[in-house]
Every structure is written in structure tokens, then in C-alpha cells.
Amino acid sequence: MMEIILQIIKETNMRKQRQYRRQFAIWMGLYAVMFFPMIMLMAVTEVFTPWASSLRCLFVLLPLVPMFLALRAFIRSLDSLDELQRRIHLEAFAFSLSCICMLTFSYGMLEAFVDQQHVSLIFVLPMAIIFWFVGVLLARRRYQ
Amino acid sequence: MKNRLKVLRAERDWSQADLAGYLEVSRQTINAIERGKYDPSLPLAFKIAKLFELSIEEIFFPDEA
Numbered sequence: 001m002m003e004i005i006l007q008i009i010k011e012t013n014m015r016k017q018r019q020y021r022r023q024f025a026i027w028m029g030l031y032a033v034m035f036f037p038m039i040m041l042m043a044v045t046e047v048f049t050p051w052a053s054s055l056r057c058l059f060v061l062l063p064l065v066p067m068f069l070a071l072r073a074f075i076r077s078l079d080s081l082d083e084l085q086r087r088i089h090l091e092a093f094a095f096s097l098s099c100i101c102m103l104t105f106s107y108g109m110l111e112a113f114v115d116q117q118h119v120s121l122i123f124v125l126p127m128a129i130i131f132w133f134v135g136v137l138l139a140r141r142r143y144q
Numbered sequence: 145m146k147n148r149l150k151v152l153r154a155e156r157d158w159s160q161a162d163l164a165g166y167l168e169v170s171r172q173t174i175n176a177i178e179r180g181k182y183d184p185s186l187p188l189a190f191k192i193a194k195l196f197e198l199s200i201e202e203i204f205f206p207d208e209a
Contacts, residue, residue: 005166013168082169082178083185143176 020077027070034063083132084143092135092142097132100124147204150178152196167191 037060065069078089087126111117153163160178164171167188176182184192193200 076158082173083188084173084182085170089183143172143181 002080016080017077017126020073020080024070024077027066027073030066031063031070038063040087088143091139092132095135095138096128096131100128103127105110145183146180147177147203148205149174149192152198152203153178166195173187 041059042056045052078086081089107116107119111118151164153160156190158166159172160174167174170186173182177184180183189200189204193203196203
């Protein structure tokens with residue numbers, strides 16, 4: 001009886017995880033599909049009128065819709081994690097946030113007072129993801 | 145905090161994966177608890193105690209004990 005219950009629990013958890021992973025992959029795929037044509041479109045078009053400028057803003061921000069849905073799927077997947085895994089992710093987020101704060105604040109100060117080259121904010125998210133990944137690896141090592 | 149989880153599990157001939165399945169947690173969590181790297185929450189401690197039909201004090205005890 002216990003083996004049957006165990007099997008049902010395992011299958012339910014695996015199904016939930018697969019569902020979240022599939023949703024995340026679909027939305028990130030759609031984001032990539034929308035992002036690169038948008039970049040190319042922006043490179044070949046020029047703005048002459050105010051309405052064209054508004055349309056350009058809309059095209060630039062459009063890939064953020066699937067990205068938002070992918071992030072929502074990621075946040076929902078945290079519900080299916082157990083308490084230790086949640087703690088690992090919490091520590092990883094704290095690590096990522098601390099690194100990003102230190103890095104952006106330091107560079108902001110340099111930019112403001114030492115005349116450093118301006119860096120686009122677009123690099124903040126990839127950096128946050130990289131630091132989060134490193135944070136997960138470090139936290140996992142702590143609990144091994 | 146120390147615990148007798150590994151001994152209790154071995155007595156029942158369960159693997160870490162089996163115990164993780166019964167408690168609906170990951171195998172990594174069971175491993176971390178057994179090695180004393182992670183102290184479970186009170187709800188999880190109660191769940192463990194219920195599964196082994198023991199009290200929490202019979203499974204978990206302070207480091208100095």
C-alpha cells in the first residue's frame with residue numbers, strides 16, 4: 001500500500017515539474033522568436049514621426065510579454081519545491097541581489113564621478129541570472 | 145541538532161529516495177537532515193515522527209545530548 005502511495009506522489013510531483021518546465025521553455029522560446037526579429041526590425045527602420053516612435057516602443061517592449069509569462073511559470077514552480085530547496089533558492093537570490101547591488105552601485109559611482117563608459121541596463125538581468133546560478137551551486141554545496 | 149533518521153531508515157530497509165517519497169521532499173533534503181547539515185521545520189519533524197510512530201524527541205536531540 002505504501003509503495004503505491006509513494007509511486008502516486010512521485011508521479012504527481014514529476015508531472016508538475018514537467019508541466020512547469022514545458023511552460024517555461026515555451027515562453028522563453030517565444031521570447032527568443034520575438035526578440036531577434038525585433039532587433040533586426042529596429043536596426044533597419046528609422047523614426048520620422050511621433051506615432052512611428054510609439055509603434056517602435058511597442059515593438060521593443062512586446063518580447064517582454066512572453067518573458068513575463070516565463071518568469072511567472074518559474075515563480076509557480078517554486079511552489080512544488082520542498083523546504084530545503086526553497087531555502088537554497090532564497091540564499092541564491094540573496095547572493096544574486098547582493099552581487100548585483102554591489103556591482104551596479106560601484107559602477108554607477110564610477111560612472112558619475114570618474115567618467116566611466118556608460119553600460120546599458122540590459123546587462124543587469126543576464127548578470128542576475130548568472131549570479132543566481134552561482135548562488136544555487138554554492139548553497140547546494142553547503143547542504144551536501 | 146542530531147538525529148536518528150539514518151538508523152530508523154535502515155531498520156525499515158528504506159532508501160533515502162523511499163523516505164523522501166513518503167515525506168514528499170527531495171532525496172537531497174533527507175541526505176542533508178541525516179548528515180546534520182539541515183534542521184527540518186517543525187511540520188516536517190512532526191511528519192517524520194508520525195511516519196516512524198515515535199515522538200520528535202525520540203528522533204531529534206540537541207548537539208550536547
